[in-house]
Amino acid sequence: PDxxxxxxxxxxxxxxxxxxxxxxxxxxxxxxxxxxxxxxAQCVRDENGEITRWYGTCTDIHDLKVAEEARQLLLRxxxxxxxxxxxxxxxxxxxxxxxxxxxxxxAQSLHGRLQALAKAHHxxxxxxxxxxxxxxxxxFHALLEEILxxxxxxxDRQVTLKGPEIRLGPHASTSFxxxxxxxxxxxxxxxxxRDADGRLDVRWRMDQDAxxxxxxxxxxxxxxxAPSQEGFGSKLARTSAIHHLGGSIDFEWLPGGVSIALKxxxxxxxx
Numbered sequence: 674p675d676x677x678x679x680x681x682x683x684x685x686x687x688x689x690x691x692x693x694x695x696x697x698x699x700x701x702x703x704x705x706x707x708x709x710x711x712x713x714a715q716c717v718r719d720e721n722g723e724i725t726r727w728y729g730t731c732t733d734i735h736d737l738k739v740a741e742e743a744r745q746l747l748l749r750x751x752x753x754x755x756x757x758x759x760x761x762x763x764x765x766x767x768x769x770x771x772x773x774x775x776x777x778x779x780a781q782s783l784h785g786r787l788q789a790l791a792k793a794h795h796x797x798x799x800x801x802x803x804x805x806x807x808x809x810x811x812x813f814h815a816l817l818e819e820i821l822x823x824x825x826x827x828x829d830r831q832v833t834l835k836g837p838e839i840r841l842g843p844h845a846s847t848s849f850x851x852x853x854x855x856x857x858x859x860x861x862x863x864x865x866x867r868d869a870d871g872r873l874d875v876r877w878r879m880d881q882d883a884x885x886x887x888x889x890x891x892x893x894x895x896x897x898x899a900p901s902q903e904g905f906g907s908k909l910a911r912t913s914a915i916h917h918l919g920g921s922i923d924f925e926w927l928p929g930g931v932s933i934a935l936k937x938x939x940x941x942x943x944x
Contacts (some may be wrong), residue, residue: 676699677698679696680696683696687714687716688724693715694713694715695711697709697711697712697734697738708735709733709737709739710731710733710735713731714728714729714730715727810842810943811840812838812839812840814834814838814839816846816853817853818834820853820854824861824866831865831870831871832872832873833873833875834875835875835877836877836886837877837878839942840942841942842942842943843944844917844941844944845918845937845941845942848913848914849913849918851910852910855909855910856888856933858906859906860890864890864930864931865890865930868892870892870893871890871892872890873888873889873890875887875889876889883936883937883939884937885934885935886933887932887935888931888932888933889930890931891930910922914935919940920937922934922935922936
């Protein structure tokens with residue numbers, strides 16, 4: 674019914690002018706499902722140029738139409754993600770440049786953060802390739818393991834990751850990847866990843882429409898002291914937690930290691 678007016682108008686125009694008839698519209702199949710078809714027709718004229726009859730075809734193009742719609746959806750999603758990636762990268766470059774004492778330090782910091790984004794994209798890629806945006810999710814545990822993997826060599830017994838299975842959408846995956854990268858980097862510089870006997874315990878749960886994560890570091894030497902001012906990495910983690918995940922992140926600096934409480938709104942996890 675939605676295509677009836679346009680189809681009739683084009684057919685009437687062809688009847689009046691003799692121009693070829695070409696239109697795409699939906700027909701109701703005997704199963705009750707509407708399918709896309711393409712109608713084509715050409716007029717036949719007599720020796721005086723008068724139209725005597727029309728002949729044409731009606732071809733089912735439903736599968737092609739569905740494939741094209743899926744392609745357009747994928748292109749829009751890709752365009753959206755590329756814009757987001759450029760925005761995130763531009764923000765990281767600007768903030769890292771302001772907080773880095775040298776070009777080499779800036780390059781090293783940016784490299785690590787971009788690697789974290791790449792790992793999040795790598796995990797989501799199979800679902801994107803499958804062409805199903807609804808299924809484009811990443812396992813929370815897998816993302817955390819992937820980001821921590823460079824620091825986990827020979828440390829399986831010193832790191833505990835425990836919590837329910839949670840699926841993350843593309844945007845949430847990016848935000849968590851950046852947060853975990855910053856926390857892991859700090860753990861490597863000042864925490865358990867630089868201490869042969871250090872431990873990291875990460876646990877998460879769902880409670881009251883939010884994900885609650887506890888990141889507990891334990892070190893034997895030296896004692897941990899709270900920084901005099903918040904660094905860029907902590908600012909980036911806080912921005913991601915508040916603005917992108919609708920939650921919060923709190924740091925408690927204890928002598929035996931930092932304790933971090935991360936909260937993310939449940940309705941942001943699948944986005």
